[in-house]
Every structure is written in C-alpha cells, then in structure tokens.
Amino acid sequence: MHDLKPQDSAALLRDLRAGREIRSVETMIVDCPTTRRHRLSNTEINHQSYVILRVVLADGAVGWGEAATLGGPRWAEESVEAIKANIDAYLAPPLIGRCALDFEANAALTAKAASRNNAARGALEAALFDAAGKSLGLPASLLLGGAVREKIEVLWALASGDADQEIEEAKAKLAAREHRRFKIKLGFHPPAEDMARLTKIVEALPGCEIVCDVNQGWSEATAIRYLPRLAELGIVLIEQPLRPGLTEATARIAARSAIPIMTDEAAFSGPEIVAAATAAAGSVYSLKLVKSGGLLELKRAAGIAQACGMELYGGCLLETGIGAAAHLAVFSTLPRLEWGCEHFGPKILKTDLTNGEILFKDFHIHAPQGPGLGVTIDEEALRAARRKG
Ligand code: MUC
Ligand code: MG
Secondary structure, X not given: OOOXXXXXXXXXXXXXXXXXXXXXXXXXXXXXXXXEEEEEOXXXXXEEEEEEEEEEEOOXXXXXXXXXXXXXXXXXXXXXXXXXXXXXXXXXXXXXXXXXXXXXXXXXXXXXHOOOOHHHHHHHHXXXXXXXXXXXXXXXXXXXXXXXXXXXEEOEEEOOOOHHHHHHHHHHHHHOOOOOEEEEEOXXXXXXXXXXXHHHHHHHOOOOEEEEEOOOOOOHHHHXXXXXXXXXXXXXXEEOOOOOOOHHHHHHHHHHOOOOEEEOOOOOOHHHHHHHHHOOOOOEEEEOHHHHOOHHHHHHHHHHHHHOOOEEEEOOOOOOHHHHHHHHHHHOOXXXXXXXXXXXXXXXXXXXXXXXXXXXXXXXXXOXXXXXXXXXXXXXXXXXXXXXX
C-alpha cells in the first residue's frame, strides 16, 4: 500500500466524475392496484399512485426513484400531479449537467428550488443514488456510509376494518413466515367498535407484537379513555393518535400511557422532530422519505431523533420495490433501528414494479445487494401501470 500523491488523487477524482453528469430526468405517473382495500382514519385506497423517475447519466447509467402518495394529497400535501409538475419545471432543470456524485450540493440545489416538496425531492435524490451507484458498481448503502445490517424485521399492516378478514390475512402471513408483527389501523370505526375488532384480532394472534396506528383519528379525551384498554391488550406501540400541532395534548397522553407513542405525521423536519421529543410527545420516531425529502436528510432525521433520545422505526407509505429499496439503503446504514420496519408495500400491490430483488423471508425484509438501489425495473409492469393521457 502507498499513499497517492496529490496530483494522482486529483486525476483519480477527475476520472471518477467524468461521465457521471446528469443528462436527463424523466417523470411518469403510475397507478398500481392494491390486493385489497387499505383503510386509514382519514382516507382509504384501492390503488396507490406514484411518480416514477428515470435519470440517465452521461455514461449511460440509468437510475430510478419514486415518490409515493396515499389517497391523493391526503396523507401529505403532495399529489402525484403536483410532484410531476414540480420536478419537471423546478427541481430537475438545475441538476442537468451537474455531477451526480455531488450528493449534498445537488440536494441543496433542489431544496433551494422548491420549499418542502419532500416526496418530489426524495424521489430525485433516490434516482441519483441509484444512477451513481450503478455507474460505479457500488450499492447506494456504501455511498451512505456502509451497511451495518442486511435484513430487518418487517411488519404487516391489517387495515380492511373487518376483523375476520384481518385474522385470516395475518394467519397466512404467519404461515408463510413473512410477518409476525402486525400494525392495526384504528380511527375509521367508532372507538368502541375498533376496541372490539382489536380484541378479536389480539386474541386470535397469541405471541404476535401489535402496533396501532390511529392516523390522527382520536381526540385527547378518546385517547385517555381507551389507552388503558390498549395496554391491557398488550399493544406495544401507538402511532400518531392525535392531529399534528396538538403537541401538549399528545404529551399529556404520553405521560399517562403505559405504551410508547410514535410520532409520524406530526414531525417531518428536523426542528419538528426536536419539538416533539423535547415536549415529550413521542418516544419513537417513524422515518419516511416522503417526510425527510431525501436519503441524506432521512439519515439526518434518524440522527436527530436518536440524539433527542427517541427510538427509531422504519416507516413506509406503501412504496413499490423502488421506494422500498431507497429506504432500505438508508435503514441498512443506521447504527440503531430498534423497531425494525414496515416496508410491505411491494407485497400489497397486485404487481410490484421491480423484478423481485427484495426478499421477504423468515419475518425479515432483505436489502438487495446489487449496485445502486439494487433493484431492476419490470418494464412491462411499468408500462401497464403508467397513467395514460
Ligand atoms: C402511515 O401512517 O403509517 C403506512 C403503512 C400503512 O399502513 O399506512 C401508511 C401510512
Ligand atoms: Mg403512520
């Protein structure tokens, strides 16, 4: 081994950057049917809509990214139509001709070009990590600091609202050794009805860990009334019981609760994470690309939450294999991820858009190991899902 001379190092860097300029960014809206109705307190879906991005570098390397939405501009404020328009008009143009390897500088440029637009910016950065990784022959996780894990315990969400159907679905997942931890969506039935449904599910699934996601559907009074019952049932985590902004009320219920509260919709940005943590309104944080606006920011969000003493959970927005792979690239590099993840998106779609590189095995999701995000595109499925007109 010998140290490179400065001039050799400069030449190496020039070679590394050559051909890695961003040549084009193409966007398309896709609509992918789900295997069943998925209900949340404030919306329900039978299909998922995404913006898929295709970035090409000067050397011909192709990278893919994805912006997920849920129920239109409902879960978050971005719709696929707005995401596509803003990428095309504002986010992609300043990047054309720039070196894809300048990740931080490129992220700063897109942050300057449009405020928030987190799903749009996240998709663009995912495509750049994919393209750069494929061009270099390196996994995106290596560019993000290197993986500390290859597989993550992965939860499945039960959200049809019909307890018998949900029990049957969970038992099939258990038998296939795909999932043994489940998330029950609450808040779309009256609370007493939800409690009866939850009781039935918990009794039918002994030994399974159950998380409840209320998606902002309860008031403080409802939470005070029903939290003891959730504790009695052995629920391990309660996600976003109240509306974002009700920080003090959430802190009051967190103080009374025997179950940790997870912050989801209430904290997108770093300052919002700090505010939730310092108000003691949440002790677990759900990480999502659509909240953080990029892979680098997602990793920083994990650092901020962890520094505030929160535990980490790998959240999702029912992404296809492309978006799931972008999350896994980051999640695999996090020193701590106490609650595993919920990237079951590719499995709830009738047809995923990737060629099955992400494995669900023995209750874990296995991060793909190939270059870039490690997935390839099922071009036929993409063509079929692409919105016409
Ligand atoms: C959410 O709020 O967590 C992700 C999984 C799921 O079932 O709903 C979404 C959004
Ligand atoms: Mg949630």
